[in-house]
Amino acid sequence: MNVLAxxxxxxxxxxxxxxxxxxxxxxxxxxxxxxxxRLMLAIEQLFIDAGIKxxxxxxIAVAEGPGSYTGVRIGVTIxxxxxxxxxxxxxxxxxxxxxxxxxxxxxxxxxPLFDARRGQVYTGLYRSNSTEVQAIESDRLILLTDWLxxxxxxxxxxxxxxxxxxxxxxxxxxxxxxxxxxARYTENNPRPSTLAFLAQKYxxxxxxxxxxxxxxxxxxxxxxxxxxxxxxxxxxxxxxKSDD
Amino acid sequence: xxxxxxxxxxxxxxETSCDETAAAVVENGTMIRSNIVxxxxxxxxxxGGVVPEIASRHHVEQITLVCEAALEEAKVTWxxxxxxxxxxxxxxxxxxxxxxxxxxxxxxxxxxxxxxxxHIAGHIYANRLVADMHFPLVALIVSGGHTExxxxxxxxxxxxxxxxxxxxxxxxxDKVARVLGLPYPGGPEIDRLSREAExxxxxxxxxxxxxxxxxxxxxxxxxxxxxxxxxxxxxxAINKANVAAGFQESVIEVLVxxxxxxxGEYGAKQLLVAGGVAANLGLRExxxxxAQKHAVELVIPPLKxxxxxxxxxxxxxxxxxxxxxxxxxxxxANPGLQLx
Ligand SMILES: [Zn+2]
Numbered sequence: 001m002n003v004l005a006x007x008x009x010x011x012x013x014x015x016x017x018x019x020x021x022x023x024x025x026x027x028x029x030x031x032x033x034x035x036x037x038r039l040m041l042a043i044e045q046l047f048i049d050a051g052i053k054x055x056x057x058x059x060i061a062v063a064e065g066p067g068s069y070t071g072v073r074i075g076v077t078i079x080x081x082x083x084x085x086x087x088x089x090x091x092x093x094x095x096x097x098x099x100x101x102x103x104x105x106x107x108x109x110x111x112p113l114f115d116a117r118r119g120q121v122y123t124g125l126y127r128s129n130s131t132e133v134q135a136i137e138s139d140r141l142i143l144l145t146d147w148l149x150x151x152x153x154x155x156x157x158x159x160x161x162x163x164x165x166x167x168x169x170x171x172x173x174x175x176x177x178x179x180x181x182x183a184r185y186t187e188n189n190p191r192p193s194t195l196a197f198l199a200q201k202y203x204x205x206x207x208x209x210x211x212x213x214x215x216x217x218x219x220x221x222x223x224x225x226x227x228x229x230x231x232x233x234x235x236x237x238x239x240x241k242s243d244d
Numbered sequence: 245x246x247x248x249x250x251x252x253x254x255x256x257x258x259e260t261s262c263d264e265t266a267a268a269v270v271e272n273g274t275m276i277r278s279n280i281v282x283x284x285x286x287x288x289x290x291x292g293g294v295v296p297e298i299a300s301r302h303h304v305e306q307i308t309l310v311c312e313a314a315l316e317e318a319k320v321t322w323x324x325x326x327x328x329x330x331x332x333x334x335x336x337x338x339x340x341x342x343x344x345x346x347x348x349x350x351x352x353x354x355x356x357x358x359x360x361x362x363h364i365a366g367h368i369y370a371n372r373l374v375a376d377m378h379f380p381l382v383a384l385i386v387s388g389g390h391t392e393x394x395x396x397x398x399x400x401x402x403x404x405x406x407x408x409x410x411x412x413x414x415x416x417x418d419k420v421a422r423v424l425g426l427p428y429p430g431g432p433e434i435d436r437l438s439r440e441a442e443x444x445x446x447x448x449x450x451x452x453x454x455x456x457x458x459x460x461x462x463x464x465x466x467x468x469x470x471x472x473x474x475x476x477x478x479x480x481a482i483n484k485a486n487v488a489a490g491f492q493e494s495v496i497e498v499l500v501x502x503x504x505x506x507x508g509e510y511g512a513k514q515l516l517v518a519g520g521v522a523a524n525l526g527l528r529e530x531x532x533x534x535a536q537k538h539a540v541e542l543v544i545p546p547l548k549x550x551x552x553x554x555x556x557x558x559x560x561x562x563x564x565x566x567x568x569x570x571x572x573x574x575x576x577a578n579p580g581l582q583l584x
Contacts, residue, residue: 036341040348040573073304074345081349084308208308218297
């Protein structure tokens with residue numbers, strides 16, 4: 001199977017093309033500069049450099065979030081549009097699950113992490129049996145301090161992964177001390193080639209209906225729902241819009 | 245396939261600058277083959293206005309669906325599409341990026357040219373879908389986001405001669421409607437209510453300096469708000485219809501007066517009106533009467549083409565395409581894109 005993998009969900013932007021078991025090419029940048037300008041150009045260039053035609057691709061794999069709303073939308077829109085237009089299979093994967101793969105050979109827990117501002121992080125808990133990385137706790141948006149309090153009860157070392165550790169490492173160590181292990185260098189970059197291989201384990205989804213995984217409602221929507229709930233309670237009604 | 249001497253130009257247009265996800269196929273810049281609009285108005289109604297993040301999310305949900313529907317309804321295959329035209333701006337940046345990302349993916353996947361279109365040029369070219377354009381012409385674009393007076397000596401050449409210095413006309417309609425407790429979107433409600441008025445309230449007109457083609461609606465808006473608040477403080481009930489009509493008359497009088505003055509000064513053969521507010525019946529009536537008096541041909545597209553749609557983007561994109569203007573895969577959204 002030939003796969004095109006796209007990840008623009010966070011600061012690291014990556015594109016890879018794999019053919020069977022081989023990585024034909026992979027492009028990774030860790031720069032905040034404009035994914036909207038660079039992503040489609042990168043895909044075009046990689047096809048040229050890898051010496052393969054877009055028609056020869058069987059499947060498109062994309063990082064579906066969580067991450068920067070705009071970044072996720074750029075990658076997801078390009079992936080679903082290409083999949084629809086070229087009649088290719090589409091698979092979306094958690095951006096955190098992709099990053100967690102970098103800890104495949106770590107003996108203990110894996111905690112991939114992206115900063116989500118205001119003290120919050122996008123994170124999840126994974127564990128490897130050295131052939132496969134499996135989710136232990138689902139991906140979430142959470143206050144880092146709340147998350148660390150939960151992790152304190154774990155009995156084994158935890159490998160933290162992600163470039164945003166630079167912002168949070170002091171706090172993580174303050175909570176977990178030597179139980180916390182910090183991933184280094186390349187392990188902090190989610191790899192699009194990893195996404196390409198991982199995506200082959202999952203069934204394809206319908207392109208039209210495919211949407212990002214934001215892990216939270218738009219702010220206006222959340223406020224609106226809260227207000228509806230309040231109104232419902234005031235009216236003595238048990239039924240609220242949110243459980244429709 | 246038999247090639248004839250004059251090949252038709254078939255453009256797929258994509259528009260996502262605000263709260264409509266739209267795709268359309270237009271032939272030769274004049275004939276609508278399909279015009280699909282997935283409106284988000286119901287979703288945004290809850291908030292009393294367009295929420296940018298929610299608009300962007302809806303665009304991702306709809307974008308490939310509207311493209312597919314546009315091709316199917318047009319009964320064309322990808323082989324017949326000459327280029328993809330997409331709105332580059334002005335508009336909401338996150339919303340624009342969904343349409344642009346999709347358009348780039350299509351241009352790359354299908355190996356066809358990509359053409360960037362200015363949303364305002366799109367509104368102007370909505371007119372070409374209902375009538376021939378005669379140059380020189382003057383176009384008034386009035387919507388929730390824009391109030392612009394444009395002079396065009398020929399196809400694809402735009403001179404901005406006047407614009408709003410504060411609120412767009414449609415924005416003023418929405419704000420006044422909110423104060424009057426009318427449902428969103430407020431423009432059509434004010435237009436409807438105005439018809440019931442017996443004694444429209446006299447509100448000021450903002451003419452600005454002598455000879456200026458610019459507009460200003462914030463002073464008028466404040467005058468209306470003050471009027472309503474003063475009445476409230478005195479415990480008096482206001483006649484909503486009279487307030488709505490007085491406000492609308494003030495907006496329309498300034499729009500019509502300045503537009504017709506531009507028609508005279510630039511020797512325009514044709515006057516185009518476009519944008520969401522062009523659906524306003526009061527504006528249509530006054531503009532029609534004024535155009536007759538000045539003996540200039542007036543074109544106002546039907547409602548469906550006044551509000552945001554992708555047929556207008558395909559129509560304007562056809563001009564760029566035929567002029568050889570191309571965008572590449574680095575195309576970015578430009579929320580403040582100027583008309584040049
Ligand atoms: Zn518009």
